Amino acid sequence: MTSRIEWLRGTLLATSLAFVVTSPVLAESPVLPNTVPAEFKVTDFLLDNGMEVVVIPDHRAPIVTHMVWYKIGSADEPPGKSGIAHFFEHLMFKATTNHAAGEFDRAVSDIGGSNNAFTSYDYTAFHETVAPSALELMMSFEADRMRNLILTDDVIKTERDVILEERRSRIDNSPEAVLDEEVDATLWQNQPYRIPVIGWMQEMQQLNRVDATAFYDKYYRPNNAVLIVAGDVEPDTVRALAEKTYGKVARGPDLPPRIRPVEPEQNTKRTVTLSDARVSVPSFSTQWVVPSYHSGKPGEAEALDLLAEILGGGNRSRLYQALVVQQGIASSAGAFFQGTMLDDTNFTVYGAPRGDARISDVEAAVDAEVVRIVKDGVTPSELEKAKDRYVRSMIFARDKQDSMANIYGSTLATGGNVQDVQQWTDRIRKVTADEVKAVAARYLVLARSTTGYLLPQQQAGN
């Protein structure tokens, strides 16, 4: 569990189930919206077929990051077809009518580039980092697989075995991952984020060519995609190349608005407990349903971001200072908020005991900090420091070209626009201490939370 700022520094969300990443290499984790100084001169435009294009010039090094984000994630899947969005991430690496399977990967590695893909609740993204001279080739490959995949029963069966094995190794073999899945299924009573991105095993096993073809034809269209190009390239060049490649792909039928089932009011305290012999150190996390940047009222998500930062966003946070440094009862303690989501999202606090401390002691201490911030709010000083850390984090983010690409891509794929990214630090700067206290009081109600416990040994009972 990492704080937002750690994400901005480029830390991988390696243990999170929110993102399912296809090898060959690990993808950068998508990061949260942030502002971009004027010198970045971000350009955005639409191709005639509806494909959105964002260009982020960055001439410090002769490389370019090329990403295509499809506005289709696991939360858009039809009932009973869980896993098909991630399955499609895999299928996109198979043969097309123009290229054999693996040809795209080899073309990237032959020129010393890297490529990857990832799937989340709200989007599926494909990306390559290469020399600028290879940008047209990347676009050509990417535009080709947008429409020309060959989906045979044989391809489906082979790749389905791969995702089933991926589920076995990444989820079913990991007590932490199994617990996370059931916590999600408990926290979310109605919203599709309760379904794992990788899919439920029994539904993945049934995915077939008919499902895949329908999914491909519906969602893999230029008018459902966002192209992000960051790096050593000019907007005019990107536009010309994009029109030459992606521009030749026919627009698909208009897609309906992404209106999904939403959460009912929650009224109960829920717990989810997994005891497993493979667990050595107990841990817990408590989650609440809160608004995201897209679903919240103006300023709410910004206040939640600062709340998470002050409460548990790193070594200077209240939770870390109280539990790890002062009381010495916890080996870890913190909080995070995943704001860049299309629908309501989760706010999490967590902790694990150290030495002889019991998990119940750590939970009580975390709860006490939650109650305190709800009751007394935050100080002007800690609010200013949190804001400063966010602004400084942008300096680190700008150092990584693909971080900027991820910020724009994830924002545009979850209902935001370029202005939302550019104005984000201004909005953060405007948050008041009262607003932070208000979101804490409104959302962090322990009697309406979900706590997951990962315990080392079998509990009593049977």
Place this chain on the structure above:
Amino acid sequence: MTSRIEWLRGTLLATSLAFVVTSPVLAESPVLPNTVPAEFKVTDFLLDNGMEVVVIPDHRAPIVTHMVWYKIGSADEPPGKSGIAHFFEHLMFKATTNHAAGEFDRAVSDIGGSNNAFTSYDYTAFHETVAPSALELMMSFEADRMRNLILTDDVIKTERDVILEERRSRIDNSPEAVLDEEVDATLWQNQPYRIPVIGWMQEMQQLNRVDATAFYDKYYRPNNAVLIVAGDVEPDTVRALAEKTYGKVARGPDLPPRIRPVEPEQNTKRTVTLSDARVSVPSFSTQWVVPSYHSGKPGEAEALDLLAEILGGGNRSRLYQALVVQQGIASSAGAFFQGTMLDDTNFTVYGAPRGDARISDVEAAVDAEVVRIVKDGVTPSELEKAKDRYVRSMIFARDKQDSMANIYGSTLATGGNVQDVQQWTDRIRKVTADEVKAVAARYLVLARSTTGYLLPQQQAGN
């Protein structure tokens, strides 16, 4: 919470959320499948338009029970449209092209009859009890509203206000009902039984004429309906009248198989707690996902029925004897199993403390009985007595004409057939003690259960 046998005796499931009943009068609760002695001579046949007809002659009194069961329940609803099945139960009492709103109800009461309707996860049923001479009139009204409802925006808005008020009064005003909803949403991680039959408020508010018309056109068709006529009437008469009335309704498009999302493997212990000042006596219930008569392997549901009866099916059950009679710590304790469901269903144990006993004492004692029956199974003597009670319960069931109609209707609406009902006591008779122990051991694992707590006062925290 009532045992299955109490259901068969005609007890209303008044507090269950599984059935949403429209006034004017309380419906009989649907009951579970059972066998019927030969003297009942049940006849079943299909009309040319695909409507299934079951006739259960019973000449002891000059009355007839007329029911139409539609194979459409809340678990068939599209995502985000929860409550529409129950909404339709209400809309069916509005005006048609041939009859004003209320005309059907008045026709029934004018002849001294009674009528009602109810909605569950798997079906929606409409029924009237009248003199045999009025059977054709009932069929005529029922066949009319199968296709001729006038669904205007005004009708939708008015009746939507009614169901919203029904939700407020029946669910939101009842801590027990609110808890039950969130327990269901927790127990079921994927299967649609996690969604309340009455619907989530925020989705009910959005139901509109377009949704309603599409739903009506898809599901309210003779080939998606089962007609049950029980009482003082002969099969030939029913056939002639049914052909004259229902037979004139055109067959609708074939419906796809009712294949819904199913549960993943469950791996955790979950709890759901609601503390409310309106609660005076604490209580709890623990549930497991288990197979139903339709989803289980042969014999599993029969074994679960006997397990529920022996463990907690009434005053002679282990839980009642141990907790209420011998230890004196509980005011109530029992178990039940809802077998007549299309998909996997739930097995429940429950209890409430008496006097100075704590709820944790009662839960520990219930858990101990669960562990004991898992470990040691049941005795031949208690198994035989449980079987005898089931067979005797049929004698009571036969005394109520509408019980038989409900048994056939609910079975046929959940994937069963007439033979399943007729052979049920034979199958119950064949269950062995080993089979009962096997289902207990397989399904009643406390580390994979969901427990709901209803507590009298606000817990600590905030």
